[in-house]
Amino acid sequence: MNWNKFFTAFIAAFIFLFIFGFLWYGTLMRGAHEEVQALFRTKPDFPWLILGHVVMAFFFAMLCVRFVPAGGIGASAALGILVGLVYAGAHLISFAVEPLTTKILWGWIAGSVIQFAIAGALVGGIYKPRPPMTS
Numbered sequence: 001m002n003w004n005k006f007f008t009a010f011i012a013a014f015i016f017l018f019i020f021g022f023l024w025y026g027t028l029m030r031g032a033h034e035e036v037q038a039l040f041r042t043k044p045d046f047p048w049l050i051l052g053h054v055v056m057a058f059f060f061a062m063l064c065v066r067f068v069p070a071g072g073i074g075a076s077a078a079l080g081i082l083v084g085l086v087y088a089g090a091h092l093i094s095f096a097v098e099p100l101t102t103k104i105l106w107g108w109i110a111g112s113v114i115q116f117a118i119a120g121a122l123v124g125g126i127y128k129p130r131p132p133m134t135s
Helices: 003-028 030-034 046-067 073-097 102-127
Strands: none
Touching (some): 003 030, 003 046, 073 102
């Protein structure tokens, strides 16, 4: 494994996941979240929020590097879609046990799939090994 490329891909994934999360969940879905305001903290607990994004980015980058060894944008984006769909299952379970709205459910599912597809493309583009040199 190329640790320099991995670290760069991990940092890029972290930055993207954090910014996308703020824009999608914190801004675009703000109105939907305010409909069930009592379910959420009044202010996010930022150390935990950052740690959660670090964990997601690190292990997602690790998945891409480990299971898409040839790298590449397309294959890593496809893996990202699958990871987003795994999150969709967790969101469905949350919907089953928490009084969330269907607007929140579908927003979370769409956000997860889009977020991890783009993150996968990003990681795959950064980690893709160089083609062999010909002489």
